[in-house]
Amino acid sequence: MTIPLSLQFINLLAALLLLIAFAMLAQRRILSLINLFAWQGAVLALSTFVVAYTTSQHHLYYSAALTLLLKVMVLPWLLHRLIHRLNVRWDVETLLNIPTTMLAGLALVIFAFNLAAPISQLAQGITRGLIGIALASVMLSLLMMLTRRKAVSQVVAFLSLENGLFFAATSATQGMPLVVELGIALDVLVATFIFGIFFFQIRETFESLDITHMEKLKDD
Amino acid sequence: MIDLQLMALLLIPLFGGGMLAVFGSRSWAAELNSLMSGLTFLASVALTMRVIDSGPQVVFGEQFFIDQFNVFLVALTAFVAFTTSLFSRPYMRIEQHHGKLSTGMLHLYYSMYQMFTFTMLVALTTNNMGIIWVAMEAATLTTVLLVSLYRTPSSLEAAWKYFILCGVGIALALFGTILLYFAAERVLGEGGTALLWTHLNQVKGELEPTVLKLAFIFLLVGYGTKIGLVPLHSWLPDAHAEGPTPVSAVLSGLLLNVALCAVMRSKVLVDGSLKTHFAGNLMMGFGLLSVVVAALFLSRQKDIKRMFAYSSIEHMGLITFAFGMGGPVANFAGMLHMTMHSLTKSAIFFAVGHAAQKAGTQQMERIRGLLQVSPTVGWGLALGTFAILGMPPFGVFASEFLIITTAMHEYPWTTPILLAALGIAFAAIFGKIQPIVFGETTAKPLPHPPALIPVFVHLLLVLILGLYMPPYLANWYRQAAALLG
Known part of the structure; x- marks a missing residue:
């Protein structure tokens, strides 16, 4: 059985998405992190477009355009402006154990694939296997939130x-209703x-964007 | 006709938010805020009477759905939002007088207060599982800047924690919603109707059980973060302690309920699909854990608002546990307890707010002898504490009694755990509140007279419902409990 070209392309994009998630996990510099985020948005917009094209679902074209506008242009632009005005453009995170983080990330991907396995079985056509990748990138982002100490990252x-x-929504279910x-x-x-x-409020109060300053509230 | 009432219910707070965004700095902004909340409450009463008369219905091209269960929360939400707006008028003026708040901050507060009410009412009345998610996230967004309103280091920390933790939690709920849609699409086909709860409810028996099981786990963990279920609760005490008191009152009395409503909507679908007690067991587990952990943390608290925040976790755990048991009696008890907890806890926060203003601190060991300086604040706090601890004849006793007797019948092994936790909570809270109310005083008089009418109105309602439940109300709750399965 040959796999249609569009499906191969979507699988390729899914793999790229996961790769970018790993790259973000390991990226210490804030500027590069934002650029990676913009690339992730671009991959997402492209994959939504391909799904829209192959399934001829018109509302997915809007969704792809929305992703392109929001995740590739507006949000990265906003973030660039913010780090420029906050003067943290060249900040580097120091407290980051990359090998351990990557290993934990790997374990999470395996876990996500196992968790999604029964659902992938049910999926038809182009959606097969993509839920696992979507869940894995969600988990990697969660891990990234845990390991980071800077508010911007x-x-x-x-x-x-x-x-x-969003990737889960567009690839596995062919898009949520437009209003949602x-x-x-x-x-x-x-x-x-x-x-x-x-x-700005945090920097004004703590004179730094390190959230390690914000660990006062505890139950002791 | 019903669409008119619903439109009024949703548009009044939205319009109020817009008005206050423009006029929030005027001297009459507080009155406008109360007026808008009052009108919203009137609209909710009209809607409630309509729904109880004519049963569940869909409105506006099926995008909204009202039944006896959510209209009960609509009425409760609108009522507590109204009384809280009455309380916040003098409270926020005193805060301004003490130099803690500027006019700009009050401007933000009033407009966000109305928007917050709007998002909660949308989350309650919408028929679309996706819109529930959008509205819940919007509710976080409207309150996060209110938690950090004082701009102190600890309030910023609390708001950041609230934002990040609830953001992550709610993101997981979105994944659950996507899975639900994935399962629904296979039965209902593509397009807008596959996320409508009424449609899902009709075909719930055909939804794929394995997918729904996973979806429910994500939904429970996601919305459970908002409910404050242990171990996802760590934002809750911080946000309640550091935010302004009216915000603590509405977060604790209302937002937690709205999140639980979203979980209950999902539970009905999952039960229909799985035909097992999986969802209920999960909720009972989380609920029981929350009750026990919160009770243990209560005695270690030094901050009065923080302590009552833990008490909210305990009670939300109890309600989740009751809904987890399921069946008409437990659901009835859960709804009753939701009502009692919302009324009592917001009343307590009102009294605590003024007590902390008098003492100039939220540290319990430095608030003493309230009865001497201000009998109304002192009695409000004392009676509220008695009520929330489940002393008869207050209504909390009735609902807790109902929950525990049902547990004794259905799951006897949970009874000693629940009773022990409630006992520990009683000892902890009573021991700390007693010297605050009685004894020698250090408190100062306030620059504006405090608003304590809402406190006593709430407590009176709780007392009356504890002594006598009108048949109209009992019937309404019974119908709603039956809808939950």
């Missing part, structure tokens, strides 16, 4: 988590604005 991790979920997708996009946009406000 935590937010990038949060946004890339959203990317993984619009709502989610609006939420993500507003969240990014609020994160921006937070960066």
